[in-house]
Amino acid sequence: MVIYMKYLVSSCEMKEIDERTIEGMGIPAIVLMEHAAMKVAETVEAYLKEQKCANQRILVCCGTGNNGADGIAAARILYGKGYEVTISIVGDMKSASSLFLQQKEIAENFSVPIISKLDFAEYTIDENTILIDAIFGIGLSREVTGIYKDIINKINTSVKRKVFSVDVPSGLSSDNGFPQGAAVKADVTISFGYSKIGLVMYPGCEYAGKVEIADIGFAPLGKIGMSLKYHTFEREDLILLPPRKAYSNKGSYKKVLVVAGSATMSGAAFFSAKAAYMTGAGLVKVITSENNRISLQTSLPEALLYTYKEEELTRNALDLLAEEIKWADVCVIGPGIGRSEISEKILTLILENIEVPLIIDGDAIWLLGQKLNSLIDSSREKVKEEDFSPGEPVNHNILAELSVSKSADKSIQKFADNTNENKIEERIASLKGILPAKTILTPHLKELSYLLGVPVEVIQKELLHMADNCIKENNLIFTIKDARTVVASKEHQYINMSGNNGMATGGSGDVLTGIIAGLIAGGLTEFLAAALGVYLHGLAGDYACRELGEYSLMASDIIKYLPEAMSLE
Ligand SMILES: NC(=O)C1=CN([C@@H]2O[C@H](COP(=O)(O)OP(=O)(O)OC[C@H]3O[C@@H](n4cnc5c(N)ncnc54)[C@H](O)[C@@H]3O)[C@@H](O)[C@H]2O)[C@@H](O)CC1
Numbered sequence: 001m002v003i004y005m006k007y008l009v010s011s012c013e014m015k016e017i018d019e020r021t022i023e024g025m026g027i028p029a030i031v032l033m034e035h036a037a038m039k040v041a042e043t044v045e046a047y048l049k050e051q052k053c054a055n056q057r058i059l060v061c062c063g064t065g066n067n068g069a070d071g072i073a074a075a076r077i078l079y080g081k082g083y084e085v086t087i088s089i090v091g092d093m094k095s096a097s098s099l100f101l102q103q104k105e106i107a108e109n110f111s112v113p114i115i116s117k118l119d120f121a122e123y124t125i126d127e128n129t130i131l132i133d134a135i136f137g138i139g140l141s142r143e144v145t146g147i148y149k150d151i152i153n154k155i156n157t158s159v160k161r162k163v164f165s166v167d168v169p170s171g172l173s174s175d176n177g178f179p180q181g182a183a184v185k186a187d188v189t190i191s192f193g194y195s196k197i198g199l200v201m202y203p204g205c206e207y208a209g210k211v212e213i214a215d216i217g218f219a220p221l222g223k224i225g226m227s228l229k230y231h232t233f234e235r236e237d238l239i240l241l242p243p244r245k246a247y248s249n250k251g252s253y254k255k256v257l258v259v260a261g262s263a264t265m266s267g268a269a270f271f272s273a274k275a276a277y278m279t280g281a282g283l284v285k286v287i288t289s290e291n292n293r294i295s296l297q298t299s300l301p302e303a304l305l306y307t308y309k310e311e312e313l314t315r316n317a318l319d320l321l322a323e324e325i326k327w328a329d330v331c332v333i334g335p336g337i338g339r340s341e342i343s344e345k346i347l348t349l350i351l352e353n354i355e356v357p358l359i360i361d362g363d364a365i366w367l368l369g370q371k372l373n374s375l376i377d378s379s380r381e382k383v384k385e386e387d388f389s390p391g392e393p394v395n396h397n398i399l400a401e402l403s404v405s406k407s408a409d410k411s412i413q414k415f416a417d418n419t420n421e422n423k424i425e426e427r428i429a430s431l432k433g434i435l436p437a438k439t440i441l442t443p444h445l446k447e448l449s450y451l452l453g454v455p456v457e458v459i460q461k462e463l464l465h466m467a468d469n470c471i472k473e474n475n476l477i478f479t480i481k482d483a484r485t486v487v488a489s490k491e492h493q494y495i496n497m498s499g500n501n502g503m504a505t506g507g508s509g510d511v512l513t514g515i516i517a518g519l520i521a522g523g524l525t526e527f528l529a530a531a532l533g534v535y536l537h538g539l540a541g542d543y544a545c546r547e548l549g550e551y552s553l554m555a556s557d558i559i560k561y562l563p564e565a566m567s568l569e
Pocket residue numbers: 018022029030032033036063064065066067068070091095096097135136137138139140141142143144145148166167168192
């Protein structure tokens with residue numbers, strides 16, 4: 001589908017690339033390892049040269065798997081260049097890998113000083129100590145406890161200079177970015193071949209520090225018959241934006257219908273409609289509460305307008321609405337429409353009549369959750385509103401803390417005990433029954449929590465797994481909004497890396513729906529519009545943030561910086 005996109009890999013995928021390169025292509029494992037070690041040594045040496053400090057001591061903490069073997073090889077290279085290097089073996093020798101034993105023997109032949117786990121406790125880490133962390137890599141297979149946890153805590157509290165992690169900060173899950181008991185806080189992570197998913201997700205990216213991807217000679221994916229599941233976009237991928245035709249008029253581009261806003265929420269319709277215009281829609285029509293007429297006519301005179309009275313939606317008005325739905329080439333429903341009976345009627349009307357791409361957001365997602373509650377057998381346990389009530393978007397920093405707290409772990413436990421994936425499957429199957437194929441849903445974590453009946457903490461910790469559940473056996477597209485928004489369809493999975501926490505502000509999500517609609521109007525497929533739309537939204541937010549800072553950024557600023565984000569120069 002996409003030519004430039006960058007892949008993000010899971011530990012399983014990485015192991016497979018490794019194996020197929022070694023076994024299928026014939027590159028010996030030790031050759032890959034030497035390349036890996038050289039990249040680590042080069043990065044550390046570049047830092048030392050830049051600092052121009054004398055008396056630097058390099059301590060290399062090694063587990064006994066292949067991550068530790070990388071560490072030993074890097075230590076040997078740096079030692080050979082004249083640096084003061086000590087290898088500390090902190091892993092269990094009984095489970096040492098053969099490459100580890102081989103690297104240890106080579107290091108011994110080179111006379112690199114080696115100390116053991118016990119000596120490590122005595123080792124004085126002073127202000128001149130640089131640490132290379134090679135305890136665990138992608139082979140981390142369980143919770144970090146006991147002496148390993150103590151060692152990681154010692155590294156985190158005592159190394160003042162710089163920590164370089166090999167492949168992954170030890171203790172961090174390379175699949176979900178959560179520390180497994182304890183994890184090293186690195187300044188720099190040198191990761192091999194591809195970025196691991198855990199290095200970009202929260203809180204993993206905060207543990208990884210600056211991530212450098214080192215090419216160590218893995219075979220091209222096509223050569224080893226592999227395709228990867230997750231990708232992300234970078235600026236050069238904006239080439240995928242729909243081209244503007246040289247000979248065109250407003251009829252050349254499609255018509256977007258935005259059903260948004262209510263008496264107390266006039267801004268939502270404005271943000272969504274304006275963003276749709278700014279990203280390629282030929283015409284935008286807003287269906288909203290009568291109360292918003294004047295403000296919209298003033299703020300966005302370019303938009304066509306159809307208003308209804310919130311107190312009563314007559315049969316006649318419903319018929320007219322059905323006509324308006326036929327007018328559209330793309331439709332957005334939800335931003336700020338409220339959760340009233342009338343909003344529910346409008347949503348039902350749209351679901352019954354829509355034949356074009358549909359984007360469902362905000363209050364409409366909550367209304368869908370309600371529909372599921374009434375559809376699913378009342379004798380079974382329903383989602384309790386007080387448990388999963390949606391509200392303001394979730395602040396990811398608060399959640400990052402929450403998710404490692406005991407309460408979060410407890411609720412994950414509770415989820416594992418009381419709920420099973422069949423329940424999610426049942427709710428998603430019901431959803432599939434009421435939504436047209438390729439509908440794009442754009443829930444934030446609380447909305448998804450309500451829709452699926454799963455606590456927010458569980459969704460956050462298992463985000464990619466939840467995304468998998470959402471798209472199983474259906475043709476829907478889920479855009480799950482978080483600090484790293486995930487866009488998932490049966491065919492493609494996208495993890496977004498643009499954006500900043502200044503964008504966790506009122507109206508930001510409304511802008512996103514408009515952008516996605518605008519890109520579909522310009523000619524992109526639903527999935528690509530959602531993924532590229534999320535990227536563009538974040539990029540415009542980053543440009544806005546650069547000028548205004550995170551505190552002052554508002555939704556209107558994201559719109560203001562869209563042209564700069566979309567310019568391909
Ligand atoms: N050809 C290769 O095999 C290559 C491997 N590479 C390196 O190899 C790493 C993967 O190596 P491995 O698969 O050996 O795995 P790791 O070295 O990441 O970890 C496995 C070791 O850690 C132990 N372990 C796992 N979780 C533990 C826990 N919670 N507490 C205590 N011990 C625990 C295991 O028993 C085993 O000894 C990569 O991250 C990368 O650094 C790179 O050199 C690239 C090439």
